[in-house]
Amino acid sequence: MELNPEHPAYTISVVAQLLGLHEQTIRQYERLGLIAPCRTIRKTRLYSQNDIERLECINYLVKTCGVNLSGVKIVITLSCQHPEIELLLKTRRFHPQDLEGPTQV
Protein backbone atom coordinates (compact mmCIF):
# COMPACT_ATOMS: atom_id res chain seq x y z
CA MET A 1 0.00 0.00 0.00
CA GLU A 2 1.14 3.48 -0.72
CA LEU A 3 0.32 5.93 2.02
CA ASN A 4 2.18 8.89 0.61
CA PRO A 5 -0.42 11.37 -0.67
CA GLU A 6 2.18 12.66 -3.09
CA HIS A 7 2.56 9.30 -4.74
CA PRO A 8 1.54 9.40 -8.42
CA ALA A 9 -1.17 6.87 -8.96
CA TYR A 10 -3.98 7.83 -11.29
CA THR A 11 -4.09 8.49 -15.01
CA ILE A 12 -6.17 11.33 -16.36
CA SER A 13 -8.90 9.02 -17.60
CA VAL A 14 -9.31 7.54 -14.14
CA VAL A 15 -9.34 10.96 -12.54
CA ALA A 16 -11.86 12.24 -15.03
CA GLN A 17 -14.17 9.36 -14.33
CA LEU A 18 -13.61 9.68 -10.61
CA LEU A 19 -14.51 13.36 -10.49
CA GLY A 20 -17.00 13.41 -13.32
CA LEU A 21 -14.89 15.80 -15.36
CA HIS A 22 -13.83 15.57 -18.96
CA GLU A 23 -10.19 14.96 -19.66
CA GLN A 24 -9.93 18.13 -21.68
CA THR A 25 -11.21 20.14 -18.76
CA ILE A 26 -8.55 18.72 -16.47
CA ARG A 27 -5.89 19.40 -19.07
CA GLN A 28 -7.13 22.95 -19.35
CA TYR A 29 -6.79 23.33 -15.58
CA GLU A 30 -3.20 22.29 -15.91
CA ARG A 31 -2.68 24.67 -18.78
CA LEU A 32 -3.94 27.49 -16.58
CA GLY A 33 -1.60 26.48 -13.81
CA LEU A 34 -4.29 25.23 -11.47
CA ILE A 35 -2.84 21.76 -11.19
CA ALA A 36 0.56 20.23 -11.85
CA PRO A 37 0.51 16.45 -12.03
CA CYS A 38 3.82 14.72 -12.58
CA ARG A 39 4.55 13.03 -15.87
CA THR A 40 5.92 9.70 -16.86
CA ILE A 41 8.81 9.48 -19.25
CA ARG A 42 6.23 9.19 -22.01
CA LYS A 43 4.56 12.40 -20.81
CA THR A 44 1.43 10.74 -19.51
CA ARG A 45 0.01 12.52 -16.50
CA LEU A 46 -0.04 10.81 -13.14
CA TYR A 47 -2.15 12.30 -10.40
CA SER A 48 -1.43 11.81 -6.72
CA GLN A 49 -3.99 11.79 -3.94
CA ASN A 50 -3.10 15.42 -3.29
CA ASP A 51 -3.77 16.24 -6.91
CA ILE A 52 -7.17 14.60 -6.63
CA GLU A 53 -8.03 16.66 -3.59
CA ARG A 54 -6.79 19.76 -5.32
CA LEU A 55 -9.03 19.07 -8.28
CA GLU A 56 -11.94 18.55 -5.93
CA CYS A 57 -11.19 21.92 -4.39
CA ILE A 58 -11.19 23.49 -7.84
CA ASN A 59 -14.52 21.88 -8.55
CA TYR A 60 -15.89 23.07 -5.27
CA LEU A 61 -14.80 26.64 -5.89
CA VAL A 62 -16.21 26.66 -9.39
CA LYS A 63 -19.51 24.88 -8.89
CA THR A 64 -20.40 25.77 -5.32
CA CYS A 65 -18.75 29.10 -4.80
CA GLY A 66 -19.13 30.40 -8.33
CA VAL A 67 -15.47 31.32 -8.67
CA ASN A 68 -14.10 31.49 -12.18
CA LEU A 69 -10.82 29.83 -13.10
CA SER A 70 -8.84 33.02 -12.65
CA GLY A 71 -10.28 33.33 -9.17
CA VAL A 72 -9.53 29.70 -8.42
CA LYS A 73 -5.91 30.35 -9.19
CA ILE A 74 -5.84 33.21 -6.75
CA VAL A 75 -7.72 31.40 -4.00
CA ILE A 76 -5.53 28.32 -4.18
CA THR A 77 -2.36 30.38 -4.26
CA LEU A 78 -3.41 32.36 -1.20
CA SER A 79 -4.72 29.34 0.67
CA CYS A 80 -1.33 27.70 0.37
CA GLN A 81 0.08 30.57 2.40
CA HIS A 82 -2.73 30.70 4.93
CA PRO A 83 -3.48 27.47 6.82
CA GLU A 84 -6.85 28.77 8.02
CA ILE A 85 -8.08 29.36 4.50
CA GLU A 86 -6.55 26.12 3.34
CA LEU A 87 -8.61 24.34 5.95
CA LEU A 88 -11.74 26.13 4.80
CA LEU A 89 -11.12 24.84 1.33
CA LYS A 90 -10.34 21.32 2.41
CA THR A 91 -13.45 21.11 4.56
CA ARG A 92 -15.58 22.80 1.92
CA ARG A 93 -16.56 25.56 4.28
CA PHE A 94 -15.27 28.43 2.28
CA HIS A 95 -18.60 30.17 2.30
CA PRO A 96 -18.32 33.78 1.15
CA GLN A 97 -21.36 34.62 3.25
CA ASP A 98 -19.38 33.68 6.34
CA LEU A 99 -16.74 36.21 5.53
CA GLU A 100 -16.96 39.87 6.29
CA GLY A 101 -17.72 42.06 3.36
CA PRO A 102 -15.73 45.13 2.36
CA THR A 103 -14.98 47.32 5.32
CA GLN A 104 -17.85 49.73 5.70
CA VAL A 105 -16.64 53.31 6.15
Added chain:
DNA sequence: CTTCTAACA
Protein backbone atom coordinates in the same frame (compact mmCIF):
# COMPACT_ATOMS: atom_id res chain seq x y z
C1' DC B 1 -2.20 8.47 -24.20
C1' DT B 2 -0.59 13.56 -26.05
C1' DT B 3 -1.25 18.68 -27.92
C1' DC B 4 -3.78 21.82 -30.61
C1' DT B 5 -7.79 24.10 -32.72
C1' DA B 6 -12.52 25.28 -33.12
C1' DA B 7 -17.40 25.57 -31.73
C1' DC B 8 -20.98 26.35 -28.37
C1' DA B 9 -23.57 28.06 -24.04
Added chain:
DNA sequence: TGTTAGGA
Protein backbone atom coordinates in the same frame (compact mmCIF):
# COMPACT_ATOMS: atom_id res chain seq x y z
C1' DT C 1 -15.33 32.45 -20.07
C1' DG C 2 -15.34 27.57 -19.59
C1' DT C 3 -16.48 23.10 -21.47
C1' DT C 4 -16.68 19.76 -25.12
C1' DA C 5 -15.52 17.60 -29.68
C1' DG C 6 -12.46 16.33 -33.22
C1' DG C 7 -8.04 15.88 -35.80
C1' DA C 8 -3.01 14.95 -35.89
